[in-house]
Amino acid sequence: MRHFLASIATYIIIAFLFGAAVLFGAVRSAQVVVSDETTVLTQYAPGPERFEWEELGAGSYLRNCENCHGAQGKGWDQYPGLDHIGLLFLAPKGRDYVIDLHLYGLTSDRWGAPMPPMGHMHDIQLAAVLNHVLTRFGNETVVGKDVALYEPLDIAARRDQGLTPRQMEERRPDVPLPAPR
Numbered sequence: 001m002r003h004f005l006a007s008i009a010t011y012i013i014i015a016f017l018f019g020a021a022v023l024f025g026a027v028r029s030a031q032v033v034v035s036d037e038t039t040v041l042t043q044y045a046p047g048p049e050r051f052e053w054e055e056l057g058a059g060s061y062l063r064n065c066e067n068c069h070g071a072q073g074k075g076w077d078q079y080p081g082l083d084h085i086g087l088l089f090l091a092p093k094g095r096d097y098v099i100d101l102h103l104y105g106l107t108s109d110r111w112g113a114p115m116p117p118m119g120h121m122h123d124i125q126l127a128a129v130l131n132h133v134l135t136r137f138g139n140e141t142v143v144g145k146d147v148a149l150y151e152p153l154d155i156a157a158r159r160d161q162g163l164t165p166r167q168m169e170e171r172r173p174d175v176p177l178p179a180p181r
């Protein structure tokens, strides 16, 4: 009899755990739908007015670049600082190079690591994060205030070229590297 009751208790516990797992799964998938990245990003999509990239740019830098390039864009170890992106941007064909660098990555052998392709980021995020970097870390004095920064459509227009990180090195404008730290 004791044995029989113990089995019942085991079955009840298993049924309970199964029910909890199903419920947890349902709640999680509901959350995923609610916080779908594209849904969140649409609030930043440029309207007829100005592209409001500031908040999205700061958040995208934190999540996608800071690990390697540092909070202040100073770089460390095998990762370069980002105080030369303004010069890259202003160089001949540099405006396109800076976008392509992020879509297709860069392998130059100058640093101990490659810059990974970031094409998984949305057009809105990439435009915002590039504007973020171009307006700080010392680049703001190089780029100045009157230059048109990036719009999401600029990024969309450079996708699907199938470039490789090595080809990006061949296309790199001849701009001095940031000083080693």
Ligand code: HEC
Residues within 6 Å of the ligand: 061, 064, 065, 066, 067, 068, 069, 078, 079, 080, 082, 085, 088, 101, 102, 106, 107, 108, 109, 110, 111, 112, 113, 114, 115, 116, 118, 129, 130, 133, 172
């Ligand atoms: C996993 C580490 C990593 C991440 C994440 C990363 N980078 Fe890089 N980045 C690198 C490395 C390494 C290089 C140097 C590559 C080379 O020269 O071969 C580089 C190079 C660069 C350069 C200089 C290119 C040149 O031609 O001198 C810029 C600008 C840049 N990254 C911006 C960014 C931005 C903006 C983000 C976030 C959207 C980002 N990186 C994310 C590692 C990273």
